[in-house]
Amino acid sequence: MSDRHDPYVPQDPYAQDPYAQERQGQQGYTYDAYGQPVYHDASQGPYEQSYDRYGQPTAPAAGSYDGYDPYGGQQQHQAQQEYGYDAYGRQQVQQQGYAQQYDPYAPQQQAQQTQQAQQDWIPQQSPRPPYEQPTYAEDPQAAAPAEPAAGPSGRSGASGASGAPDDDYRTEQFSFIEEPDEDSEDVIDWLKFTESRTERREEARRRGRSRIVALSVVLALVVAGGVGYLWWAGKLPGLAGADTGKAAAAGGQKRDVLVVHLRDTKSGNSSTALLVDNETTHKGTTVLLPNSLVIAKDDGSATTLARSVKQDGADATQDSLNTLLGTDVKASWRLDTPYLENLVETVGGITLDTDATVPGAKKGDSPQVKQGRAQDLGGPAAVAYATYQGPRETQTAQLERFGQVMQATLKKVSSDADGATATVKTLLQVLDPPLTEAELGSSLAQRAALAKTGAYRTTLLPVQANGTLSQSATNAVVKDVLGGTVKKDAPDVVARVAVRNASGAAAATGKAQVALLNGGYTFVDDGSAAARVTSQVTYADAKAKEKATEVAKTLGLPAGAVRQGKGAANADITVVLGRDFKG
Numbered sequence: 001m002s003d004r005h006d007p008y009v010p011q012d013p014y015a016q017d018p019y020a021q022e023r024q025g026q027q028g029y030t031y032d033a034y035g036q037p038v039y040h041d042a043s044q045g046p047y048e049q050s051y052d053r054y055g056q057p058t059a060p061a062a063g064s065y066d067g068y069d070p071y072g073g074q075q076q077h078q079a080q081q082e083y084g085y086d087a088y089g090r091q092q093v094q095q096q097g098y099a100q101q102y103d104p105y106a107p108q109q110q111a112q113q114t115q116q117a118q119q120d121w122i123p124q125q126s127p128r129p130p131y132e133q134p135t136y137a138e139d140p141q142a143a144a145p146a147e148p149a150a151g152p153s154g155r156s157g158a159s160g161a162s163g164a165p166d167d168d169y170r171t172e173q174f175s176f177i178e179e180p181d182e183d184s185e186d187v188i189d190w191l192k193f194t195e196s197r198t199e200r201r202e203e204a205r206r207r208g209r210s211r212i213v214a215l216s217v218v219l220a221l222v223v224a225g226g227v228g229y230l231w232w233a234g235k236l237p238g239l240a241g242a243d244t245g246k247a248a249a250a251g252g253q254k255r256d257v258l259v260v261h262l263r264d265t266k267s268g269n270s271s272t273a274l275l276v277d278n279e280t281t282h283k284g285t286t287v288l289l290p291n292s293l294v295i296a297k298d299d300g301s302a303t304t305l306a307r308s309v310k311q312d313g314a315d316a317t318q319d320s321l322n323t324l325l326g327t328d329v330k331a332s333w334r335l336d337t338p339y340l341e342n343l344v345e346t347v348g349g350i351t352l353d354t355d356a357t358v359p360g361a362k363k364g365d366s367p368q369v370k371q372g373r374a375q376d377l378g379g380p381a382a383v384a385y386a387t388y389q390g391p392r393e394t395q396t397a398q399l400e401r402f403g404q405v406m407q408a409t410l411k412k413v414s415s416d417a418d419g420a421t422a423t424v425k426t427l428l429q430v431l432d433p434p435l436t437e438a439e440l441g442s443s444l445a446q447r448a449a450l451a452k453t454g455a456y457r458t459t460l461l462p463v464q465a466n467g468t469l470s471q472s473a474t475n476a477v478v479k480d481v482l483g484g485t486v487k488k489d490a491p492d493v494v495a496r497v498a499v500r501n502a503s504g505a506a507a508a509t510g511k512a513q514v515a516l517l518n519g520g521y522t523f524v525d526d527g528s529a530a531a532r533v534t535s536q537v538t539y540a541d542a543k544a545k546e547k548a549t550e551v552a553k554t555l556g557l558p559a560g561a562v563r564q565g566k567g568a569a570n571a572d573i574t575v576v577l578g579r580d581f582k583g
Contacts, residue, residue, distance in 0.1 A: 253280035255483055258443050259318055260333040261309050262340065262402055264387050270309045271387070271402045272317075274329070276481060277446050284450035285481050286406055286458040288399045294467030294496065294524065294570045295320035301513060301523035302496055304467060304570055311525075314432050326484035331435040331443075337387065339429045340405075341379035346426050347412035349378050352404050358388045382409075396460060403458040410456065413448040420445035466496065467524075467570025495547045498526040498571030503535075503579050511583030512555060512575065519554040524571045535578040538565040548573050556582060 256277040263270045274287040291306035297320060308317040314332035322329055335343075344350055351374055358369035358381075368384040369377065377385060386405040389398035414420045421441025431440060450456045461477050464470050469478065474486045497516050501509045513523045535557050539548040548562045551573050557580070567574030 253278055253483055255279065255328075256443065256446070257327055257329045257482065258331055258333060259314075259321065259329050260335055260406070261314060261317075262386065263309075263334060263336045265337050267387075268310065269387075270306060271399055272305055272309065273399075273403060273406060274321075274482070275406075275443070275447055277443070277450070278481075282450065282455060284447045284456035286403050286456075287477060287481060288396075288403050288458065288460045289321075290399060290461065290463045291395050292467050292570050293324075293461070293463050293469075295324050296522075299517070301517055301525075303523075303525050307525055307527075324486065325478055325482055326486060327478075327482040331439065332432055333435060333440060334432055335429075337383045339427050340386065341383045342427050343379075343423070344377070344382040344405075344409055345379035346423050347409060349376055350382055350405065350408035350412060351376050352408045354385060355401070356385075356388060356390060358384045377405075377408075400458075400460065403460075407451060407456060407458050410444065410448045410451040413444050415445050415449035415452060417442040417445045420448065465569045466572065495544065495551070495573055496522045496524050496571040497551055498524040498568035498574045500526040500529050500568075500574065500576045502529040502532045503577045503581050504531040508577050508581055508583060512577060512581070515554055515556075515583070516551070519551075521551065521554070524568065526568050526571070526574065529576065532576070532578045533580065535561050535581050536576045537562045538567040538574045538576075539563075539572070540565070540567055541572070544572050551575065 256279060258275040259272065260275060261270050261272050270291070272289045272291070274289065276285045276287060278284070289305055291304060293305040294302050295305055295308055295317070297303055297308070297312065298316065303312075305317070308320055312320075314334050318329050318332045321327070353373045354369055354371050354375045354377075356369075357367050357371045359365070359367055361368070361384075369375065369381050369388075382405050386402040387398065388401060389395065413423060417438075418441075421438050424437045424441045424444070431437065447456065459477060459481065462470055462472060469486050478484050478486050499509060499512045499516070501512075509525065509528075513525075516523045535555070537548050537552045537555075537557060539545055539562070542564065545562070545564065549559060552559060552562050555575065
């Protein structure tokens with residue numbers, strides 16, 4: 001219970017006398033049945049309170065109440081009050097012709113508040129739930145709370161009467177309980193704003209971290225993909241690509257093979273190379289083919305690569321190479337030396353490391369090509385270097401120089417198909433069908449792109465003295481680079497016989513070829529020689545003596561013509577036809 005007046009609790013004007021302590025010397029007081037003090041005039045005798053049958057106090061008799069107004073004595077009773085009871089037993093006061101409803105519990109509540117105020121002067125606010133509403137009597141005048149009258153000291157209620165401190169506590173001073181605090185709302189709004197701004201900053205940081213993580217993941221995937229591609233393509237230094245594994249077998253790769261024949265118009269000699277573009281591994285290779293390589297002709301006879309190019313032409317040579325190597329050569333490009341000169345001039349010259357000094361065309365002229373590193377060569381110098389073979393050099397030395405010139409030229413050709421085609425058209429070269437300028441230009445552009453990125457190399461196909469391929473050549477070049485399989489010939493079963501015509505009659509070579517092929521031998525055309533009288537059959541290996549004797553019988557030659565000696569490098573047995581050969 002609060003020690004101050006509750007504005008919502010009806011007050012009893014007769015519950016207490018605010019100036020009771022000041023009048024103690026003049027008035028006496030007694031207590032009623034409920035322990036409440038009853039003040040009266042001591043001169044008139046003790047005032048006795050009577051109660052009705054319901055335990056409620058009855059109004060004093062006329063003239064027994066001194067007419068004291070609990071509101072500070074500032075107002076007097078204007079009419080005599082009368083008491084009665086309504087139908088519910090509640091006491092009513094009749095004043096000036098109307099009834100005022102009286103709450104029988106108000107005096108008791110007011111007396112308890114007064115006693116609490118006398119014991120404890122510390123003001124406290126009674127807690128009340130926000131949903132509790134005060135209950136008023138039906139009559140607004142009877143239910144309205146009585147305002148205590150101001151005492152002589154200007155203070156209200158019992159505070160001034162009992163000598164309490166000068167603090168004047170009124171109900172309106174506690175209005176902050178009922179009304180919202182604007183400062184509190186401002187603080188709440190500021191806290192909400194601060195919390196909202198902090199949350200936005202944290203969310204921005206989280207989004208930033210998420211973006212960084214996502215970017216790092218994407219970057220890692222891009223790097224991993226690039227490294228994987230380079231590994232797969234075999235472009236990482238020191239690491240083998242996927243094409244070297246069993247999963248990427250040589251036979252399952254896609255290749256584009258173009259054979260080119262460089263023909264020297266002055267000497268009539270030729271040099272052959274295969275330009276390979278491996279579309280699976282994205283690598284390019286120039287495979288140099290020695291002229292001593294033995295290939296089979298359409299009729300089954302054997303011949304060398306050089307003789308096939310010179311006598312049978314590019315198309316027949318292409319078919320023989322496909323049969324021997326088990327590869328698929330798409331087209332043949334016959335490049336005569338004047339066109340090579342024009343090609344080098346068109347691309348602006350080439351630069352390479354030369355391994356020999358090429359002398360001038362005439363005695364006393366300055367060298368056409370000097371030996372050294374990073375030599376700049378124009379068209380004529382490039383042709384001179386590509387066709388040069390020293391006095392004591394093999395044909396493979398000249399073939400390797402041709403390979404250097406081809407790779408250096410590819411680096412200068414445009415990697416765009418249209419640009420490379422335009423370069424081919426400027427040569428004004430008549431190409432062998434079915435090769436066209438557009439096809440050749442596209443093929444050169446693909447190889448030029450590989451040569452510019454360092455994914456292009458030049459290698460030599462190893463050939464044995466007899467013109468056949470060794471096992472190392474089969475594995476290192478034919479299988480891995482060309483993706484082919486060498487046709488298995490049996491030299492120990494079918495002997496290779498090289499025929500050199502020295503009889504003076506051109507028809508002698510043809511007659512010998514027919515006889516040997518009918519006898520089951522492999523014919524190798526070894527050209528012609530100075531005329532001689534007697535024929536000769538030579539074998540290098542002693543194991544081939546018996547076969548050499550059988551060859552002599554097949555050709556109609558005497559047994560005395562057979563002897564052991566050095567013969568052709570690409571044959572087991574060498575026959576020199578003399579005038580005694582009748583065929």
